[in-house]
Amino acid sequence: MKTNLKKYLRARRPIIWCNTNNYDEIDSLVTEITTEYTNKVIYEFRALGAIDFETKEISEEVKRLYDFLETIYSDGFEKQVFLILKNVDEDIKNVETLAYLKRIAELNYKNYNYNFFTIIVTNSLEIPLEIEDYTSILEERKLDEEEISSYIFEFCKKNEIKFDMNEIKDISILLKGLKTLEINHVLNMMLEEDRILSIRNKHIIIKEKGQLIKKSNILELVNFKEKIEDIGGLQHLKKWLNNKSIIFKNLEGAKNFGVDTPKGVLLVGMPGCGKSLAAKASARLFNTPLLRLDIGRLLGKYVGESEHNMREALKTAESISPCILWIDEIEKAFSGIEQSGGASDITKRLFGHFLTWLQEKESAVFVVATANDISSFPPEFLRKGRFDEIFFIDFPNEQERERIFEIHLEKRRKNLKNFDCLKLAKETSGYCGADIEEVIKLSIEEAFIKNKELVIDNLLKNIKEIEPLSLTLKDKIKVMRENIEKFRLKDASKSIQDDIDEIIKDNKNIDKDIEFLKNKELVLVKGENYKAANSYYNKNRVNYDLKVGKYQVTQNIWQKIMKNNPSKFLGSEKPVDSVSWWEALEFCNKLSIACGLDPVYKIVIREERKFLNIIQLDGKIVSPENVNFKKTEGFRLPTELEWEWFASGGEINLQNDTNYSFSGSDVLQKVGWFKENSLNETKRVGLKHSNQIGIYDCSGNVWEWCFDSFSEDKLPLNKTYIYNGSENRNRLRGGSWDSLSLDCRISSRGKLSKTVKSSRIGFRVVRTV
Numbered sequence: 203m204k205t206n207l208k209k210y211l212r213a214r215r216p217i218i219w220c221n222t223n224n225y226d227e228i229d230s231l232v233t234e235i236t237t238e239y240t241n242k243v244i245y246e247f248r249a250l251g252a253i254d255f256e257t258k259e260i261s262e263e264v265k266r267l268y269d270f271l272e273t274i275y276s277d278g279f280e281k282q283v284f285l286i287l288k289n290v291d292e293d294i295k296n297v298e299t300l301a302y303l304k305r306i307a308e309l310n311y312k313n314y315n316y317n318f319f320t321i322i323v324t325n326s327l328e329i330p331l332e333i334e335d336y337t338s339i340l341e342e343r344k345l346d347e348e349e350i351s352s353y354i355f356e357f358c359k360k361n362e363i364k365f366d367m368n369e370i371k372d373i374s375i376l377l378k379g380l381k382t383l384e385i386n387h388v389l390n391m392m393l394e395e396d397r398i399l400s401i402r403n404k405h406i407i408i409k410e411k412g413q414l415i416k417k418s419n420i421l422e423l424v425n426f427k428e429k430i431e432d433i434g435g436l437q438h439l440k441k442w443l444n445n446k447s448i449i450f451k452n453l454e455g456a457k458n459f460g461v462d463t464p465k466g467v468l469l470v471g472m473p474g475c476g477k478s479l480a481a482k483a484s485a486r487l488f489n490t491p492l493l494r495l496d497i498g499r500l501l502g503k504y505v506g507e508s509e510h511n512m513r514e515a516l517k518t519a520e521s522i523s524p525c526i527l528w529i530d531e532i533e534k535a536f537s538g539i540e541q542s543g544g545a546s547d548i549t550k551r552l553f554g555h556f557l558t559w560l561q562e563k564e565s566a567v568f569v570v571a572t573a574n575d576i577s578s579f580p581p582e583f584l585r586k587g588r589f590d591e592i593f594f595i596d597f598p599n600e601q602e603r604e605r606i607f608e609i610h611l612e613k614r615r616k617n618l619k620n621f622d623c624l625k626l627a628k629e630t631s632g633y634c635g636a637d638i639e640e641v642i643k644l645s646i647e648e649a650f651i652k653n654k655e656l657v658i659d660n661l662l663k664n665i666k667e668i669e670p671l672s673l674t675l676k677d678k679i680k681v682m683r684e685n686i687e688k689f690r691l692k693d694a695s696k697s698i699q700d701d702i703d704e705i706i707k708d709n710k711n712i713d714k715d716i717e718f719l720k721n722k723e724l725v726l727v728k729g730e731n732y733k734a735a736n737s738y739y740n741k742n743r744v745n746y747d748l749k750v751g752k753y754q755v756t757q758n759i760w761q762k763i764m765k766n767n768p769s770k771f772l773g774s775e776k777p778v779d780s781v782s783w784w785e786a787l788e789f790c791n792k793l794s795i796a797c798g799l800d801p802v803y804k805i806v807i808r809e810e811r812k813f814l815n816i817i818q819l820d821g822k823i824v825s826p827e828n829v830n831f832k833k834t835e836g837f838r839l840p841t842e843l844e845w846e847w848f849a850s851g852g853e854i855n856l857q858n859d860t861n862y863s864f865s866g867s868d869v870l871q872k873v874g875w876f877k878e879n880s881l882n883e884t885k886r887v888g889l890k891h892s893n894q895i896g897i898y899d900c901s902g903n904v905w906e907w908c909f910d911s912f913s914e915d916k917l918p919l920n921k922t923y924i925y926n927g928s929e930n931r932n933r934l935r936g937g938s939w940d941s942l943s944l945d946c947r948i949s950s951r952g953k954l955s956k957t958v959k960s961s962r963i964g965f966r967v968v969r970t971v
């Protein structure tokens with residue numbers, strides 16, 4: 203502060219705005235710095251009137267700042283005048299006084315023979331516009347954590363205060379952002395009767411910080427009681443927040459270790475599902491105050507005001523840090539961004555500033571932004587690296603609803619033994635957390651009025667009577683969902699790891715049983731640039747190595763992995779039949795996990811419809827049309843092209859150029875079970891001859907589900923082929939026990955919906971090597 207004050211005076215800055223309320227410090231600084239000026243006078247003015255700078259005696263005559271300025275104005279021509287104004291926030295709101303100050307400043311600026319420097323000492327950051335151009339701001343440097351620690355240490359020693367050495371660090375962190383004087387003030391207030399300083403009184407620090415926040419007018423200090431355990435479900439989000447809180451609480455250590463400073467998280471999703479709850483609970487988890495940024499108040503009426511407000515808000519948050527900055531309904535800020543003209547430009551600039559800040563921020567401000575609707579979000583806002591993570595919070599599933607019932611009943615001191623929460627969960631499909639809370643609140647209220655104990659029937663009755671938000675906002679939610687699908691956000695409820703944990707738990711003992719599938723029952727099929735004569739395809743593609751199931755997946759293996767057997771034609775060594783395409787995918791994932799391989803598919807269920815994404819080895823989740831199967835590890839369905847490649851004999855076929863019509867032969871009787879030889883049933887796998895590379899039953903027995911990537915690119919450029927969104931797509935190969943020989947040819951294709959289950963259909967697994 204000292205060096206800057208000196209610098210500003212030397213540079214002849216007419217007005218210096220000292221942002222502090224440490225009057226004593228300013229007095230001694232001014233005294234010290236002005237010793238080098240010989241012909242000088244120091245004046246002081248406070249809200250009460252003029253004061254003698256040395257003796258601090260109040261002058262009885264001059265009470266108004268305007269009058270005082272008039273009296274001393276001309277001194278500037280003869281001497282170096284230093285005028286210190288303290289506590290004059292009200293006085294300088296007066297238009298005339300301001301005009302006078304401006305006149306003096308202007309003169310000082312233009313005329314080297316006039317020397318009049320005004321030093322305004324104030325806590326406020328609101329510099330009146332009239333004098334802004336002549337003003338330099340001097341901010342009190344805030345102490346860092348270590349300095350605060352030693353300050354506390356000295357403070358305790360000087361005043362004979364007892365303290366716990368282990369608490370000093372936590373207290374210092376909380377005190378960060380306060381000025382020395384404020385720290386002193388807070389420490390005094392925190393003292394307990396027997397002169398002990400304890401973290402138990404940390405609420406005093408938070409209250410003091412609240413005063414700072416109030417001044418900013420855009421931020422609000424939120425009181426909260428919510429704990430992370432109060433959130434039902436959202437396991438993935440909770441786990442993630444927990445990890446970030448560990449880093450956040452030891453930021454210095456983490457940084458030294460090379461960990462990035464946590465930036466923040468964006469929670470997008472359905473109303474009433476716990477976004478605000480999560481924001482509050484994370485403040486508790488992080489052990490910091492929670493600041494809420496009101497976007498409505500931020501967007502000022504005047505040009506430039508919003509930007510200024512945003513800067514101020516971020517600055518205040520930083521000065522309060524460590525803290526959580528909660529930006530509620532952030533989408534409000536983007537409304538109008540698509541429009542052309544002024545409003546849109548401002549929003550763009552505003553958020554440009556915010557995003558840069560977010561990206562470069564090193565301070566301990568963790569942003570939790572929440573949004574219901576992301577349709578107006580500019581894409582760059584969702585780009586990776588802005589926020590640490592973006593989570594989608596959906597309506598709670600059955601298990602989550604059960605937990606939410608438990609949480610809210612317990613919160614209202616009800617004994618959970620008396621309530622079948624699973625039943626309640628089953629009755630509340632489509633209800634959000636807020637709906638469930640409403641049901642409980644209402645039922646308890648009714649029971650109280652009737653002077654009766656709450657029973658489950660009261661709850662069931664109100665479940666029927668309350669219209670869940672998902673119904674009230676049906677159309678809006680549909681649009682939201684479409685947007686969320688479009689952006690492919692991470693699900694807050696479940697992580698892939700959770701899936702894996704769950705399956706591993708189920709399948710603890712099957713590892714050994716399926717060991718053989720890992721190696722023995724798979725055939726290595728070398729990749730080549732491929733262009734077969736008998737192919738549906740006319741392009742060469744499979745150029746990486748595959749491991750392919752020697753046989754179609756048998757009922758034995760299916761049962762071990764899936765714990766059921768849907769087949770019509772029973773027999774443990776017969777191919778499993780009557781499984782849908784989706785079930786085949788599910789099997790692949792479970793098999794992968796049981797074999798210690800990374801699963802390939804990520805299946806998401808929304809409104810009873812299934813959606814599919816693919817998990818690449820680098821952790822990226824991509825849509826089926828963008829998949830690169832080279833970058834997968836686990837079991838999966840072959841693509842049609844891969845199927846053709848191994849069914850026709852792979853590179854052996856290339857070398858010998860046999861190009862059989864069926865897999866392994868031109869005579870179907872030799873290699874396959876079909877209408878003419880099957881006696882209308884499936885057969886044990888591997889009874890007929892294999893093909894050239896040791897793979898059985900590609901032709902006949904059961905049709906095999908293949909993966910269709912939905913991609914025009916991977917299919918031949920055949921003009922008649924149009925993807926019309928119909929679910930009935932070509933994804934079956936090889937023919938079945940019920941097929942004519944024509945359908946069992948390598949080049950034949952079958953078309954059915956992914957949900958169909960038929961005794962004519964089974965599948966075979968492959969994996970990339």
Ligand code: ADP
Pocket residue numbers: 432433434435436472473474475476477478479480572598606609634635636637639
């Ligand atoms: P929003 O997602 O709209 O911000 P809120 O977090 O404000 O929703 O949820 C409203 C209230 O509903 C919460 O205060 C809480 O009591 C209840 N609630 C919502 N979701 C959950 C949940 N997952 N677990 C427990 N309570 C919940």
